Amino acid sequence: MERVLTTLSHNEPDRVPQFLLLTMHGAKELGMNIKEYFSKGENVVEGQLRLQKKYRNDCYYPFFYAPLEIEAFGGEVIYREDGPPNTALPVIRNIEKIFELESPKISESKMLHKVLFAIEKLKQTAQSEVPIIGVVMSPFSLPVMQLGFDKYLEIMHYRKDLFDHLMRVNEEFCVEWGNAQLAAGATAICYFDPVSSSTIIPPDLYFKTGFRIAQQTIARIKGATATHFASGNCLPIANLVPGSGTAVVGVSSMENLANLKEAFKNKLTLLGNLNGIEMRRWTTDEATQNVRNAIEIAAPGGGFILSDNHGEIPFQVSDEVLMAISEAVHEYGVYEETVG
Numbered sequence: 173m174e175r176v177l178t179t180l181s182h183n184e185p186d187r188v189p190q191f192l193l194l195t196m197h198g199a200k201e202l203g204m205n206i207k208e209y210f211s212k213g214e215n216v217v218e219g220q221l222r223l224q225k226k227y228r229n230d231c232y233y234p235f236f237y238a239p240l241e242i243e244a245f246g247g248e249v250i251y252r253e254d255g256p257p258n259t260a261l262p263v264i265r266n267i268e269k270i271f272e273l274e275s276p277k278i279s280e281s282k283m284l285h286k287v288l289f290a291i292e293k294l295k296q297t298a299q300s301e302v303p304i305i306g307v308v309m310s311p312f313s314l315p316v317m318q319l320g321f322d323k324y325l326e327i328m329h330y331r332k333d334l335f336d337h338l339m340r341v342n343e344e345f346c347v348e349w350g351n352a353q354l355a356a357g358a359t360a361i362c363y364f365d366p367v368s369s370s371t372i373i374p375p376d377l378y379f380k381t382g383f384r385i386a387q388q389t390i391a392r393i394k395g396a397t398a399t400h401f402a403s404g405n406c407l408p409i410a411n412l413v414p415g416s417g418t419a420v421v422g423v424s425s426m427e428n429l430a431n432l433k434e435a436f437k438n439k440l441t442l443l444g445n446l447n448g449i450e451m452r453r454w455t456t457d458e459a460t461q462n463v464r465n466a467i468e469i470a471a472p473g474g475g476f477i478l479s480d481n482h483g484e485i486p487f488q489v490s491d492e493v494l495m496a497i498s499e500a501v502h503e504y505g506v507y508e509e510t511v512g
Contacts, residue, residue: 173302173303175230176231179476180396180419180441181474182473183474184471184473184474186507187502188476188505189231189478190479190501190505191443191479192227192498193479193484194223194494195235195484195485197223197494201226202218202222206251206253206487213286213287213289213290214289214293216290217289217293217294220233220290221294227497231302232294232302232303234291234294234306235305235306235307235484237256237257238257238309239257239259240284241309242259242263242314242318244281244283244345244349245263245273247260247318248260254487254488256484259317262318262319262320267319267327267331268334270319270327270334273337273341275341275344288356291357292356292357296357298357303360304359305359305361306354306358306360306361307353307362308350308353308362308393310346310363310382311338311339311342311343312339312368312381312382312385312386313365313366313382314346315338350393350394351392351394354393354394354395359395360397360398361396362398362422363386363397363418364402365399365400366400366401366402366404368382368401369402369404370407371405379412383413387416390418396419396420397417398441398443399418399422400421400443400483401424402482403481403482406424406432407428407431414440420441420442420443421440423481424481425444425445437475440475442470442475442476444466444477444480444481447480447481448486448489449486451485452489454496463496463500463501463505464500467505471505478497478501478505
């Protein structure tokens with residue numbers, strides 16, 4: 173916790189913190205398939221405890237999967253044997269039904285309760301020694317799973333009445349869900365907002381929509397937040413993102429890390445930016461070199477947490493590569509002035 177807080181204050185701790193954002197790998201540790209693993213909060217607790225110890229990780233990450241929130245809205249989830257669960261058919265198939273949509277009650281969602289249970293149990297173990305990262309989908313990005321990309325773009329551009337109502341409903345849910353995780357023991361909330369990235373919408377549209385929605389929503393979340401664009405670019409909106417109220421920005425491997433460091437220097441802590449897709453094919457030597465490169469560029473002066481660029485490391489990434497990443501951080505991420 174001290175290491176992370178020092179980094180967030182843009183000072184240099186003993187070494188660069190590493191957030192290996194592992195979700196499905198807990199199933200491997202317990203010898204379960206992914207569906208069975210996520211069926212009980214106890215499984216995720218044990219998985220996170222083992223992963224944190226194994227890789228000397230600097231956080232617990234009790235995130236189950238992205239369509240968890242869609243389940244709360246009455247949707248269904250499709251499970252895979254080798255990848256993250258995904259959303260089935262959209263819960264909103266007729267856009268006019270958006271006016272009938274209401275924010276689900278967290279108290280009535282068994283799936284959300286599993287996450288809160290996992291956070292509570294991890295808090296009992298972590299106390300205040302290891303940060304626990306909760307997750308919410310931003311009100312602006314959740315509609316991709318609620319009604320599909322095509323219909324969402326339609327209402328975003330042509331149906332302001334529907335768009336505004338959907339944002340109100342989603343904001344209420346996002347705030348309540350984020351605060352419930354904080355109350356359960358989460359240290360901070362990761363605010364996933366890929367639709368706001370410059371990869372998906374232009375900066376001027378972000379300023380009018382995702383940025384303002386983030387400002388409203390983050391102001392109501394009763395704890396620190398980290399905004400993650402889930403592999404999407406953010407340099408074109410680097411002048412805006414700090415004004416959203418977030419403390420950390422998840423950055424893409426598709427953008428120059430040195431430019432990102434300069435753009436957010438003393439404003440936001442960088443989280444990233446190892447390419448999770450490429451990571452599946454890395455050798456241990458490549459993993460070590462990629463970690464060294466990232467640390468050399470972004471670690472000086474603090475304000476950098478080594479992580480992947482998406483917010484979830486693919487299931488196919490081997491234990492050997494993950495161990496190489498961890499060992500490289502512990503070897504090359506030490507700040508010289510703190511040694512001895």
